[in-house]
Amino acid sequence: MVEALKKNPAWKGRKGPVVLVIMDGVGYGKYKEGDAVADSKMYHLDAIRAKSPNTKLKAHGKAVGLPSDEDMGNSEVGHNAMGCGRVFNQGAALVSTSIETGALFQGHAWKEVAATKGTLHFIGLFSDGNVHSHLDHLKAMIKQAKADGVKKVRVHTLFDGRDVGETSALEYIDPFEAFLKEQSTGGFDARIASGGGRMWITMDRYGADWSMVERGWKVHVHGEGRQFASAREAVESYRKEIPGIIDQDLKEFVIADGGKPIGAIQDGDSVVYFNFRGDRSLEITAAFEDDKFDKFDRGRRPAVTYAGMMEYDGDLHAPKRYLVSPPSIDRTMGEYLAATGVRTLAISETQKYGHVTYFFNGNRTGKFDDKLEDFVEIKSDVLPFEQRPWMKCAEITDRILEAIPSGKYDFIRLNFPNGDMVGHTGVYQAVICSMEAMDLQLGRIAKAVDEAGAVLVITADHGNSDDMFEHDKKTGAVSRKADGSPKAKTSHSLNPVPCIIYDPGYQGEYKREPHEGSLVEGLGISSIAATCIELLGYTPPEDYDKPVITR
Template identity: 35%
Template sequence: ERGETDEFVKPTRIVPQGMEPVRMQDGDAVISMNYRSDRARQITRAFIEEDFDEFDREVVPKLGDFVTLTEYHKEWDVHVAFPSEKLKNVFGEYIANLGLRQLRLAETEKYAHVTFFFNGGRDEPFEGEERILVPSPDVPTYDLKPEMSAPEVTDKLVEAIESERYDAIIVNYANGDMVGHTGIFEAAIHAVETLDQCLARVTRAIHKVGGAMLITADHGNCEKMLDEETGQPYTAHTTNPVPLIYFDERPARIIDGGALCDVAPTLLKIMGLPQPMEMTGHPLIEFLDEIEEEEE
């Protein structure tokens, strides 16, 4: 009746007919069921911070307990149902310990993915790690601006590549995911065309400095914009296989059937670095010159 779909439902209180609304009271316990820490931090702060000032709270109940499904922030005094597994020697930490320089780059929508998540749940940068955040467009939904901030991200990326300041750059383009969530087919086309143009600029910069590049994703989205069973727009993630594209002057072949755990070992192989024992995946490329040497 309100014209809101699942993704855009405003805060709502549902009360059975004839009953009084239920309010949170002193002594109540809250269990936050969101497993995504980046999505749950904001509302959690409103409950647990005494000096919270992001908006006015009409009532601040003294809760008996606040339990989070996973660890939202290591400094918060809340109970955690499933504490985080402490990952060691993730890609960023490993190359930092080798004294290498790295850059993390994304617009707002995916900034946490190239920093907190890529670092295994760590907020602080590693030694030699720099970060660039490009603001995402201020629009209600991204079908209204399907290019998002990809051109601006690319400007920063090309500049960073050509500076030859970094040994590794991790960048996330948000368009395929965020525009895919809108379910607007024409917008998804525009988003992908934008990325084609941006990646053309990136590959030219990579070629100019003699670098190498991997392009991949952790899930699908905009490749399926229509639910074949219902005929309605499809707005969720997909479990389709994702591409792994290798760009470099050194010839290589891609090994099929990889997984996300294989991406970091692949990056290390391209960089000519040994794989630490904590990484259980395997490289997804084979250099042709190494294959020829083995055959000889």
């Protein structure tokens, strides 16, 4: 239990509630071409921003607890951060802790993969770079598999050369082979079975080159590829044959005995993809899990128990089974507001209902106080989002327009899923439509805020619709298909997101002029919690990340 928040004596109060609008997947784009947010006619959002203090907030990487600033944010960690007002470890640190405490091995997912009567396969980036994976995690799982009675383990290695030395593969292979030999006693058999460079097989992202995944599938699953007696032999052979080749580009290989692959994946086996970072994990996950898969001909698709290290995409719920659960989050904004007697409404459509409830409240099911909290779910359409890009934003707004003047609520939070769910489709025209439909609803809400003397905070959990085309990292040029059309990007972006405070009843409680830059810059979306608490007239907990407003 937490104590009630203390009233802020400097706050003069407002008649209406504080309304937090989360525009899911809406950021400030880095590139003009492919920025569907900037390309849309967002007349209402632009007008609100022009007369309100505003800034940009970080919504990816370390700002939301991920290992590095190369990691894109997502809806789950974004709502976690906004709801708890602090940054909790996600990704690498979370996996390490889960292994150290034994929580990973006590989980249902691990017990399912370790229950195999066949072979337990591990696929992932073979290094200690700690951006996508770490070999210590793999070693710990292999040891536990042996302890749990698994008899046969096969490792499918993806050589790094990007997050570690570009030709360091043998520095990892030799000690790892020694580790496997040490473990292979008492009827336990653990060996490297296949591999290749991370930029040649398996680890594609954003649908840029599915042929990489196809090569990985053939090597890991079917055992199809050039055969070698060991991983060392494979690396040395390719380096000799292709002078100057670096680890990430090493060609595929299969370890074989007597011409027979030692690690082809069979029905009844288990597979763990041990990368914790999501962007280069989703495509191979789809190859294993999706029944309706059309990216390449999988041929024989073995019936396996598949698990990812983490949930790589909460919107897609991929993978269906994952080893490490979200972080244990306490003392959330919702808990403090309930302890203080603040009346709250949380609302979205089905696609993001859990984000403004479960994730916003620190991965907690249910309410803190049934008498003070109302949760409303608007049922989402069950069809491809590009066919109804406006989604349920109007219906959500209809309920908000009833709630704002009702006097029933002090704090209202809502999520418009359009920018994220339609953004994932890669259909540019649909995204434009989704943005403009949402903008119409922002106009309706702003009018209601005016009439009720309320406060409106507009932000987002991460970017997506702001970066709809693939770009070359070095030149910024749009990547194009053979027909000259842009290659669609369907994943989240690394771009900052808005924070706009529309407060028509402003009475000098904080700095607001000039509008641009009047809010604290360089903060992350975890600052949203303290900001809303301040606007409600209370003092945020001391360890919460500071609000974007200054006095």
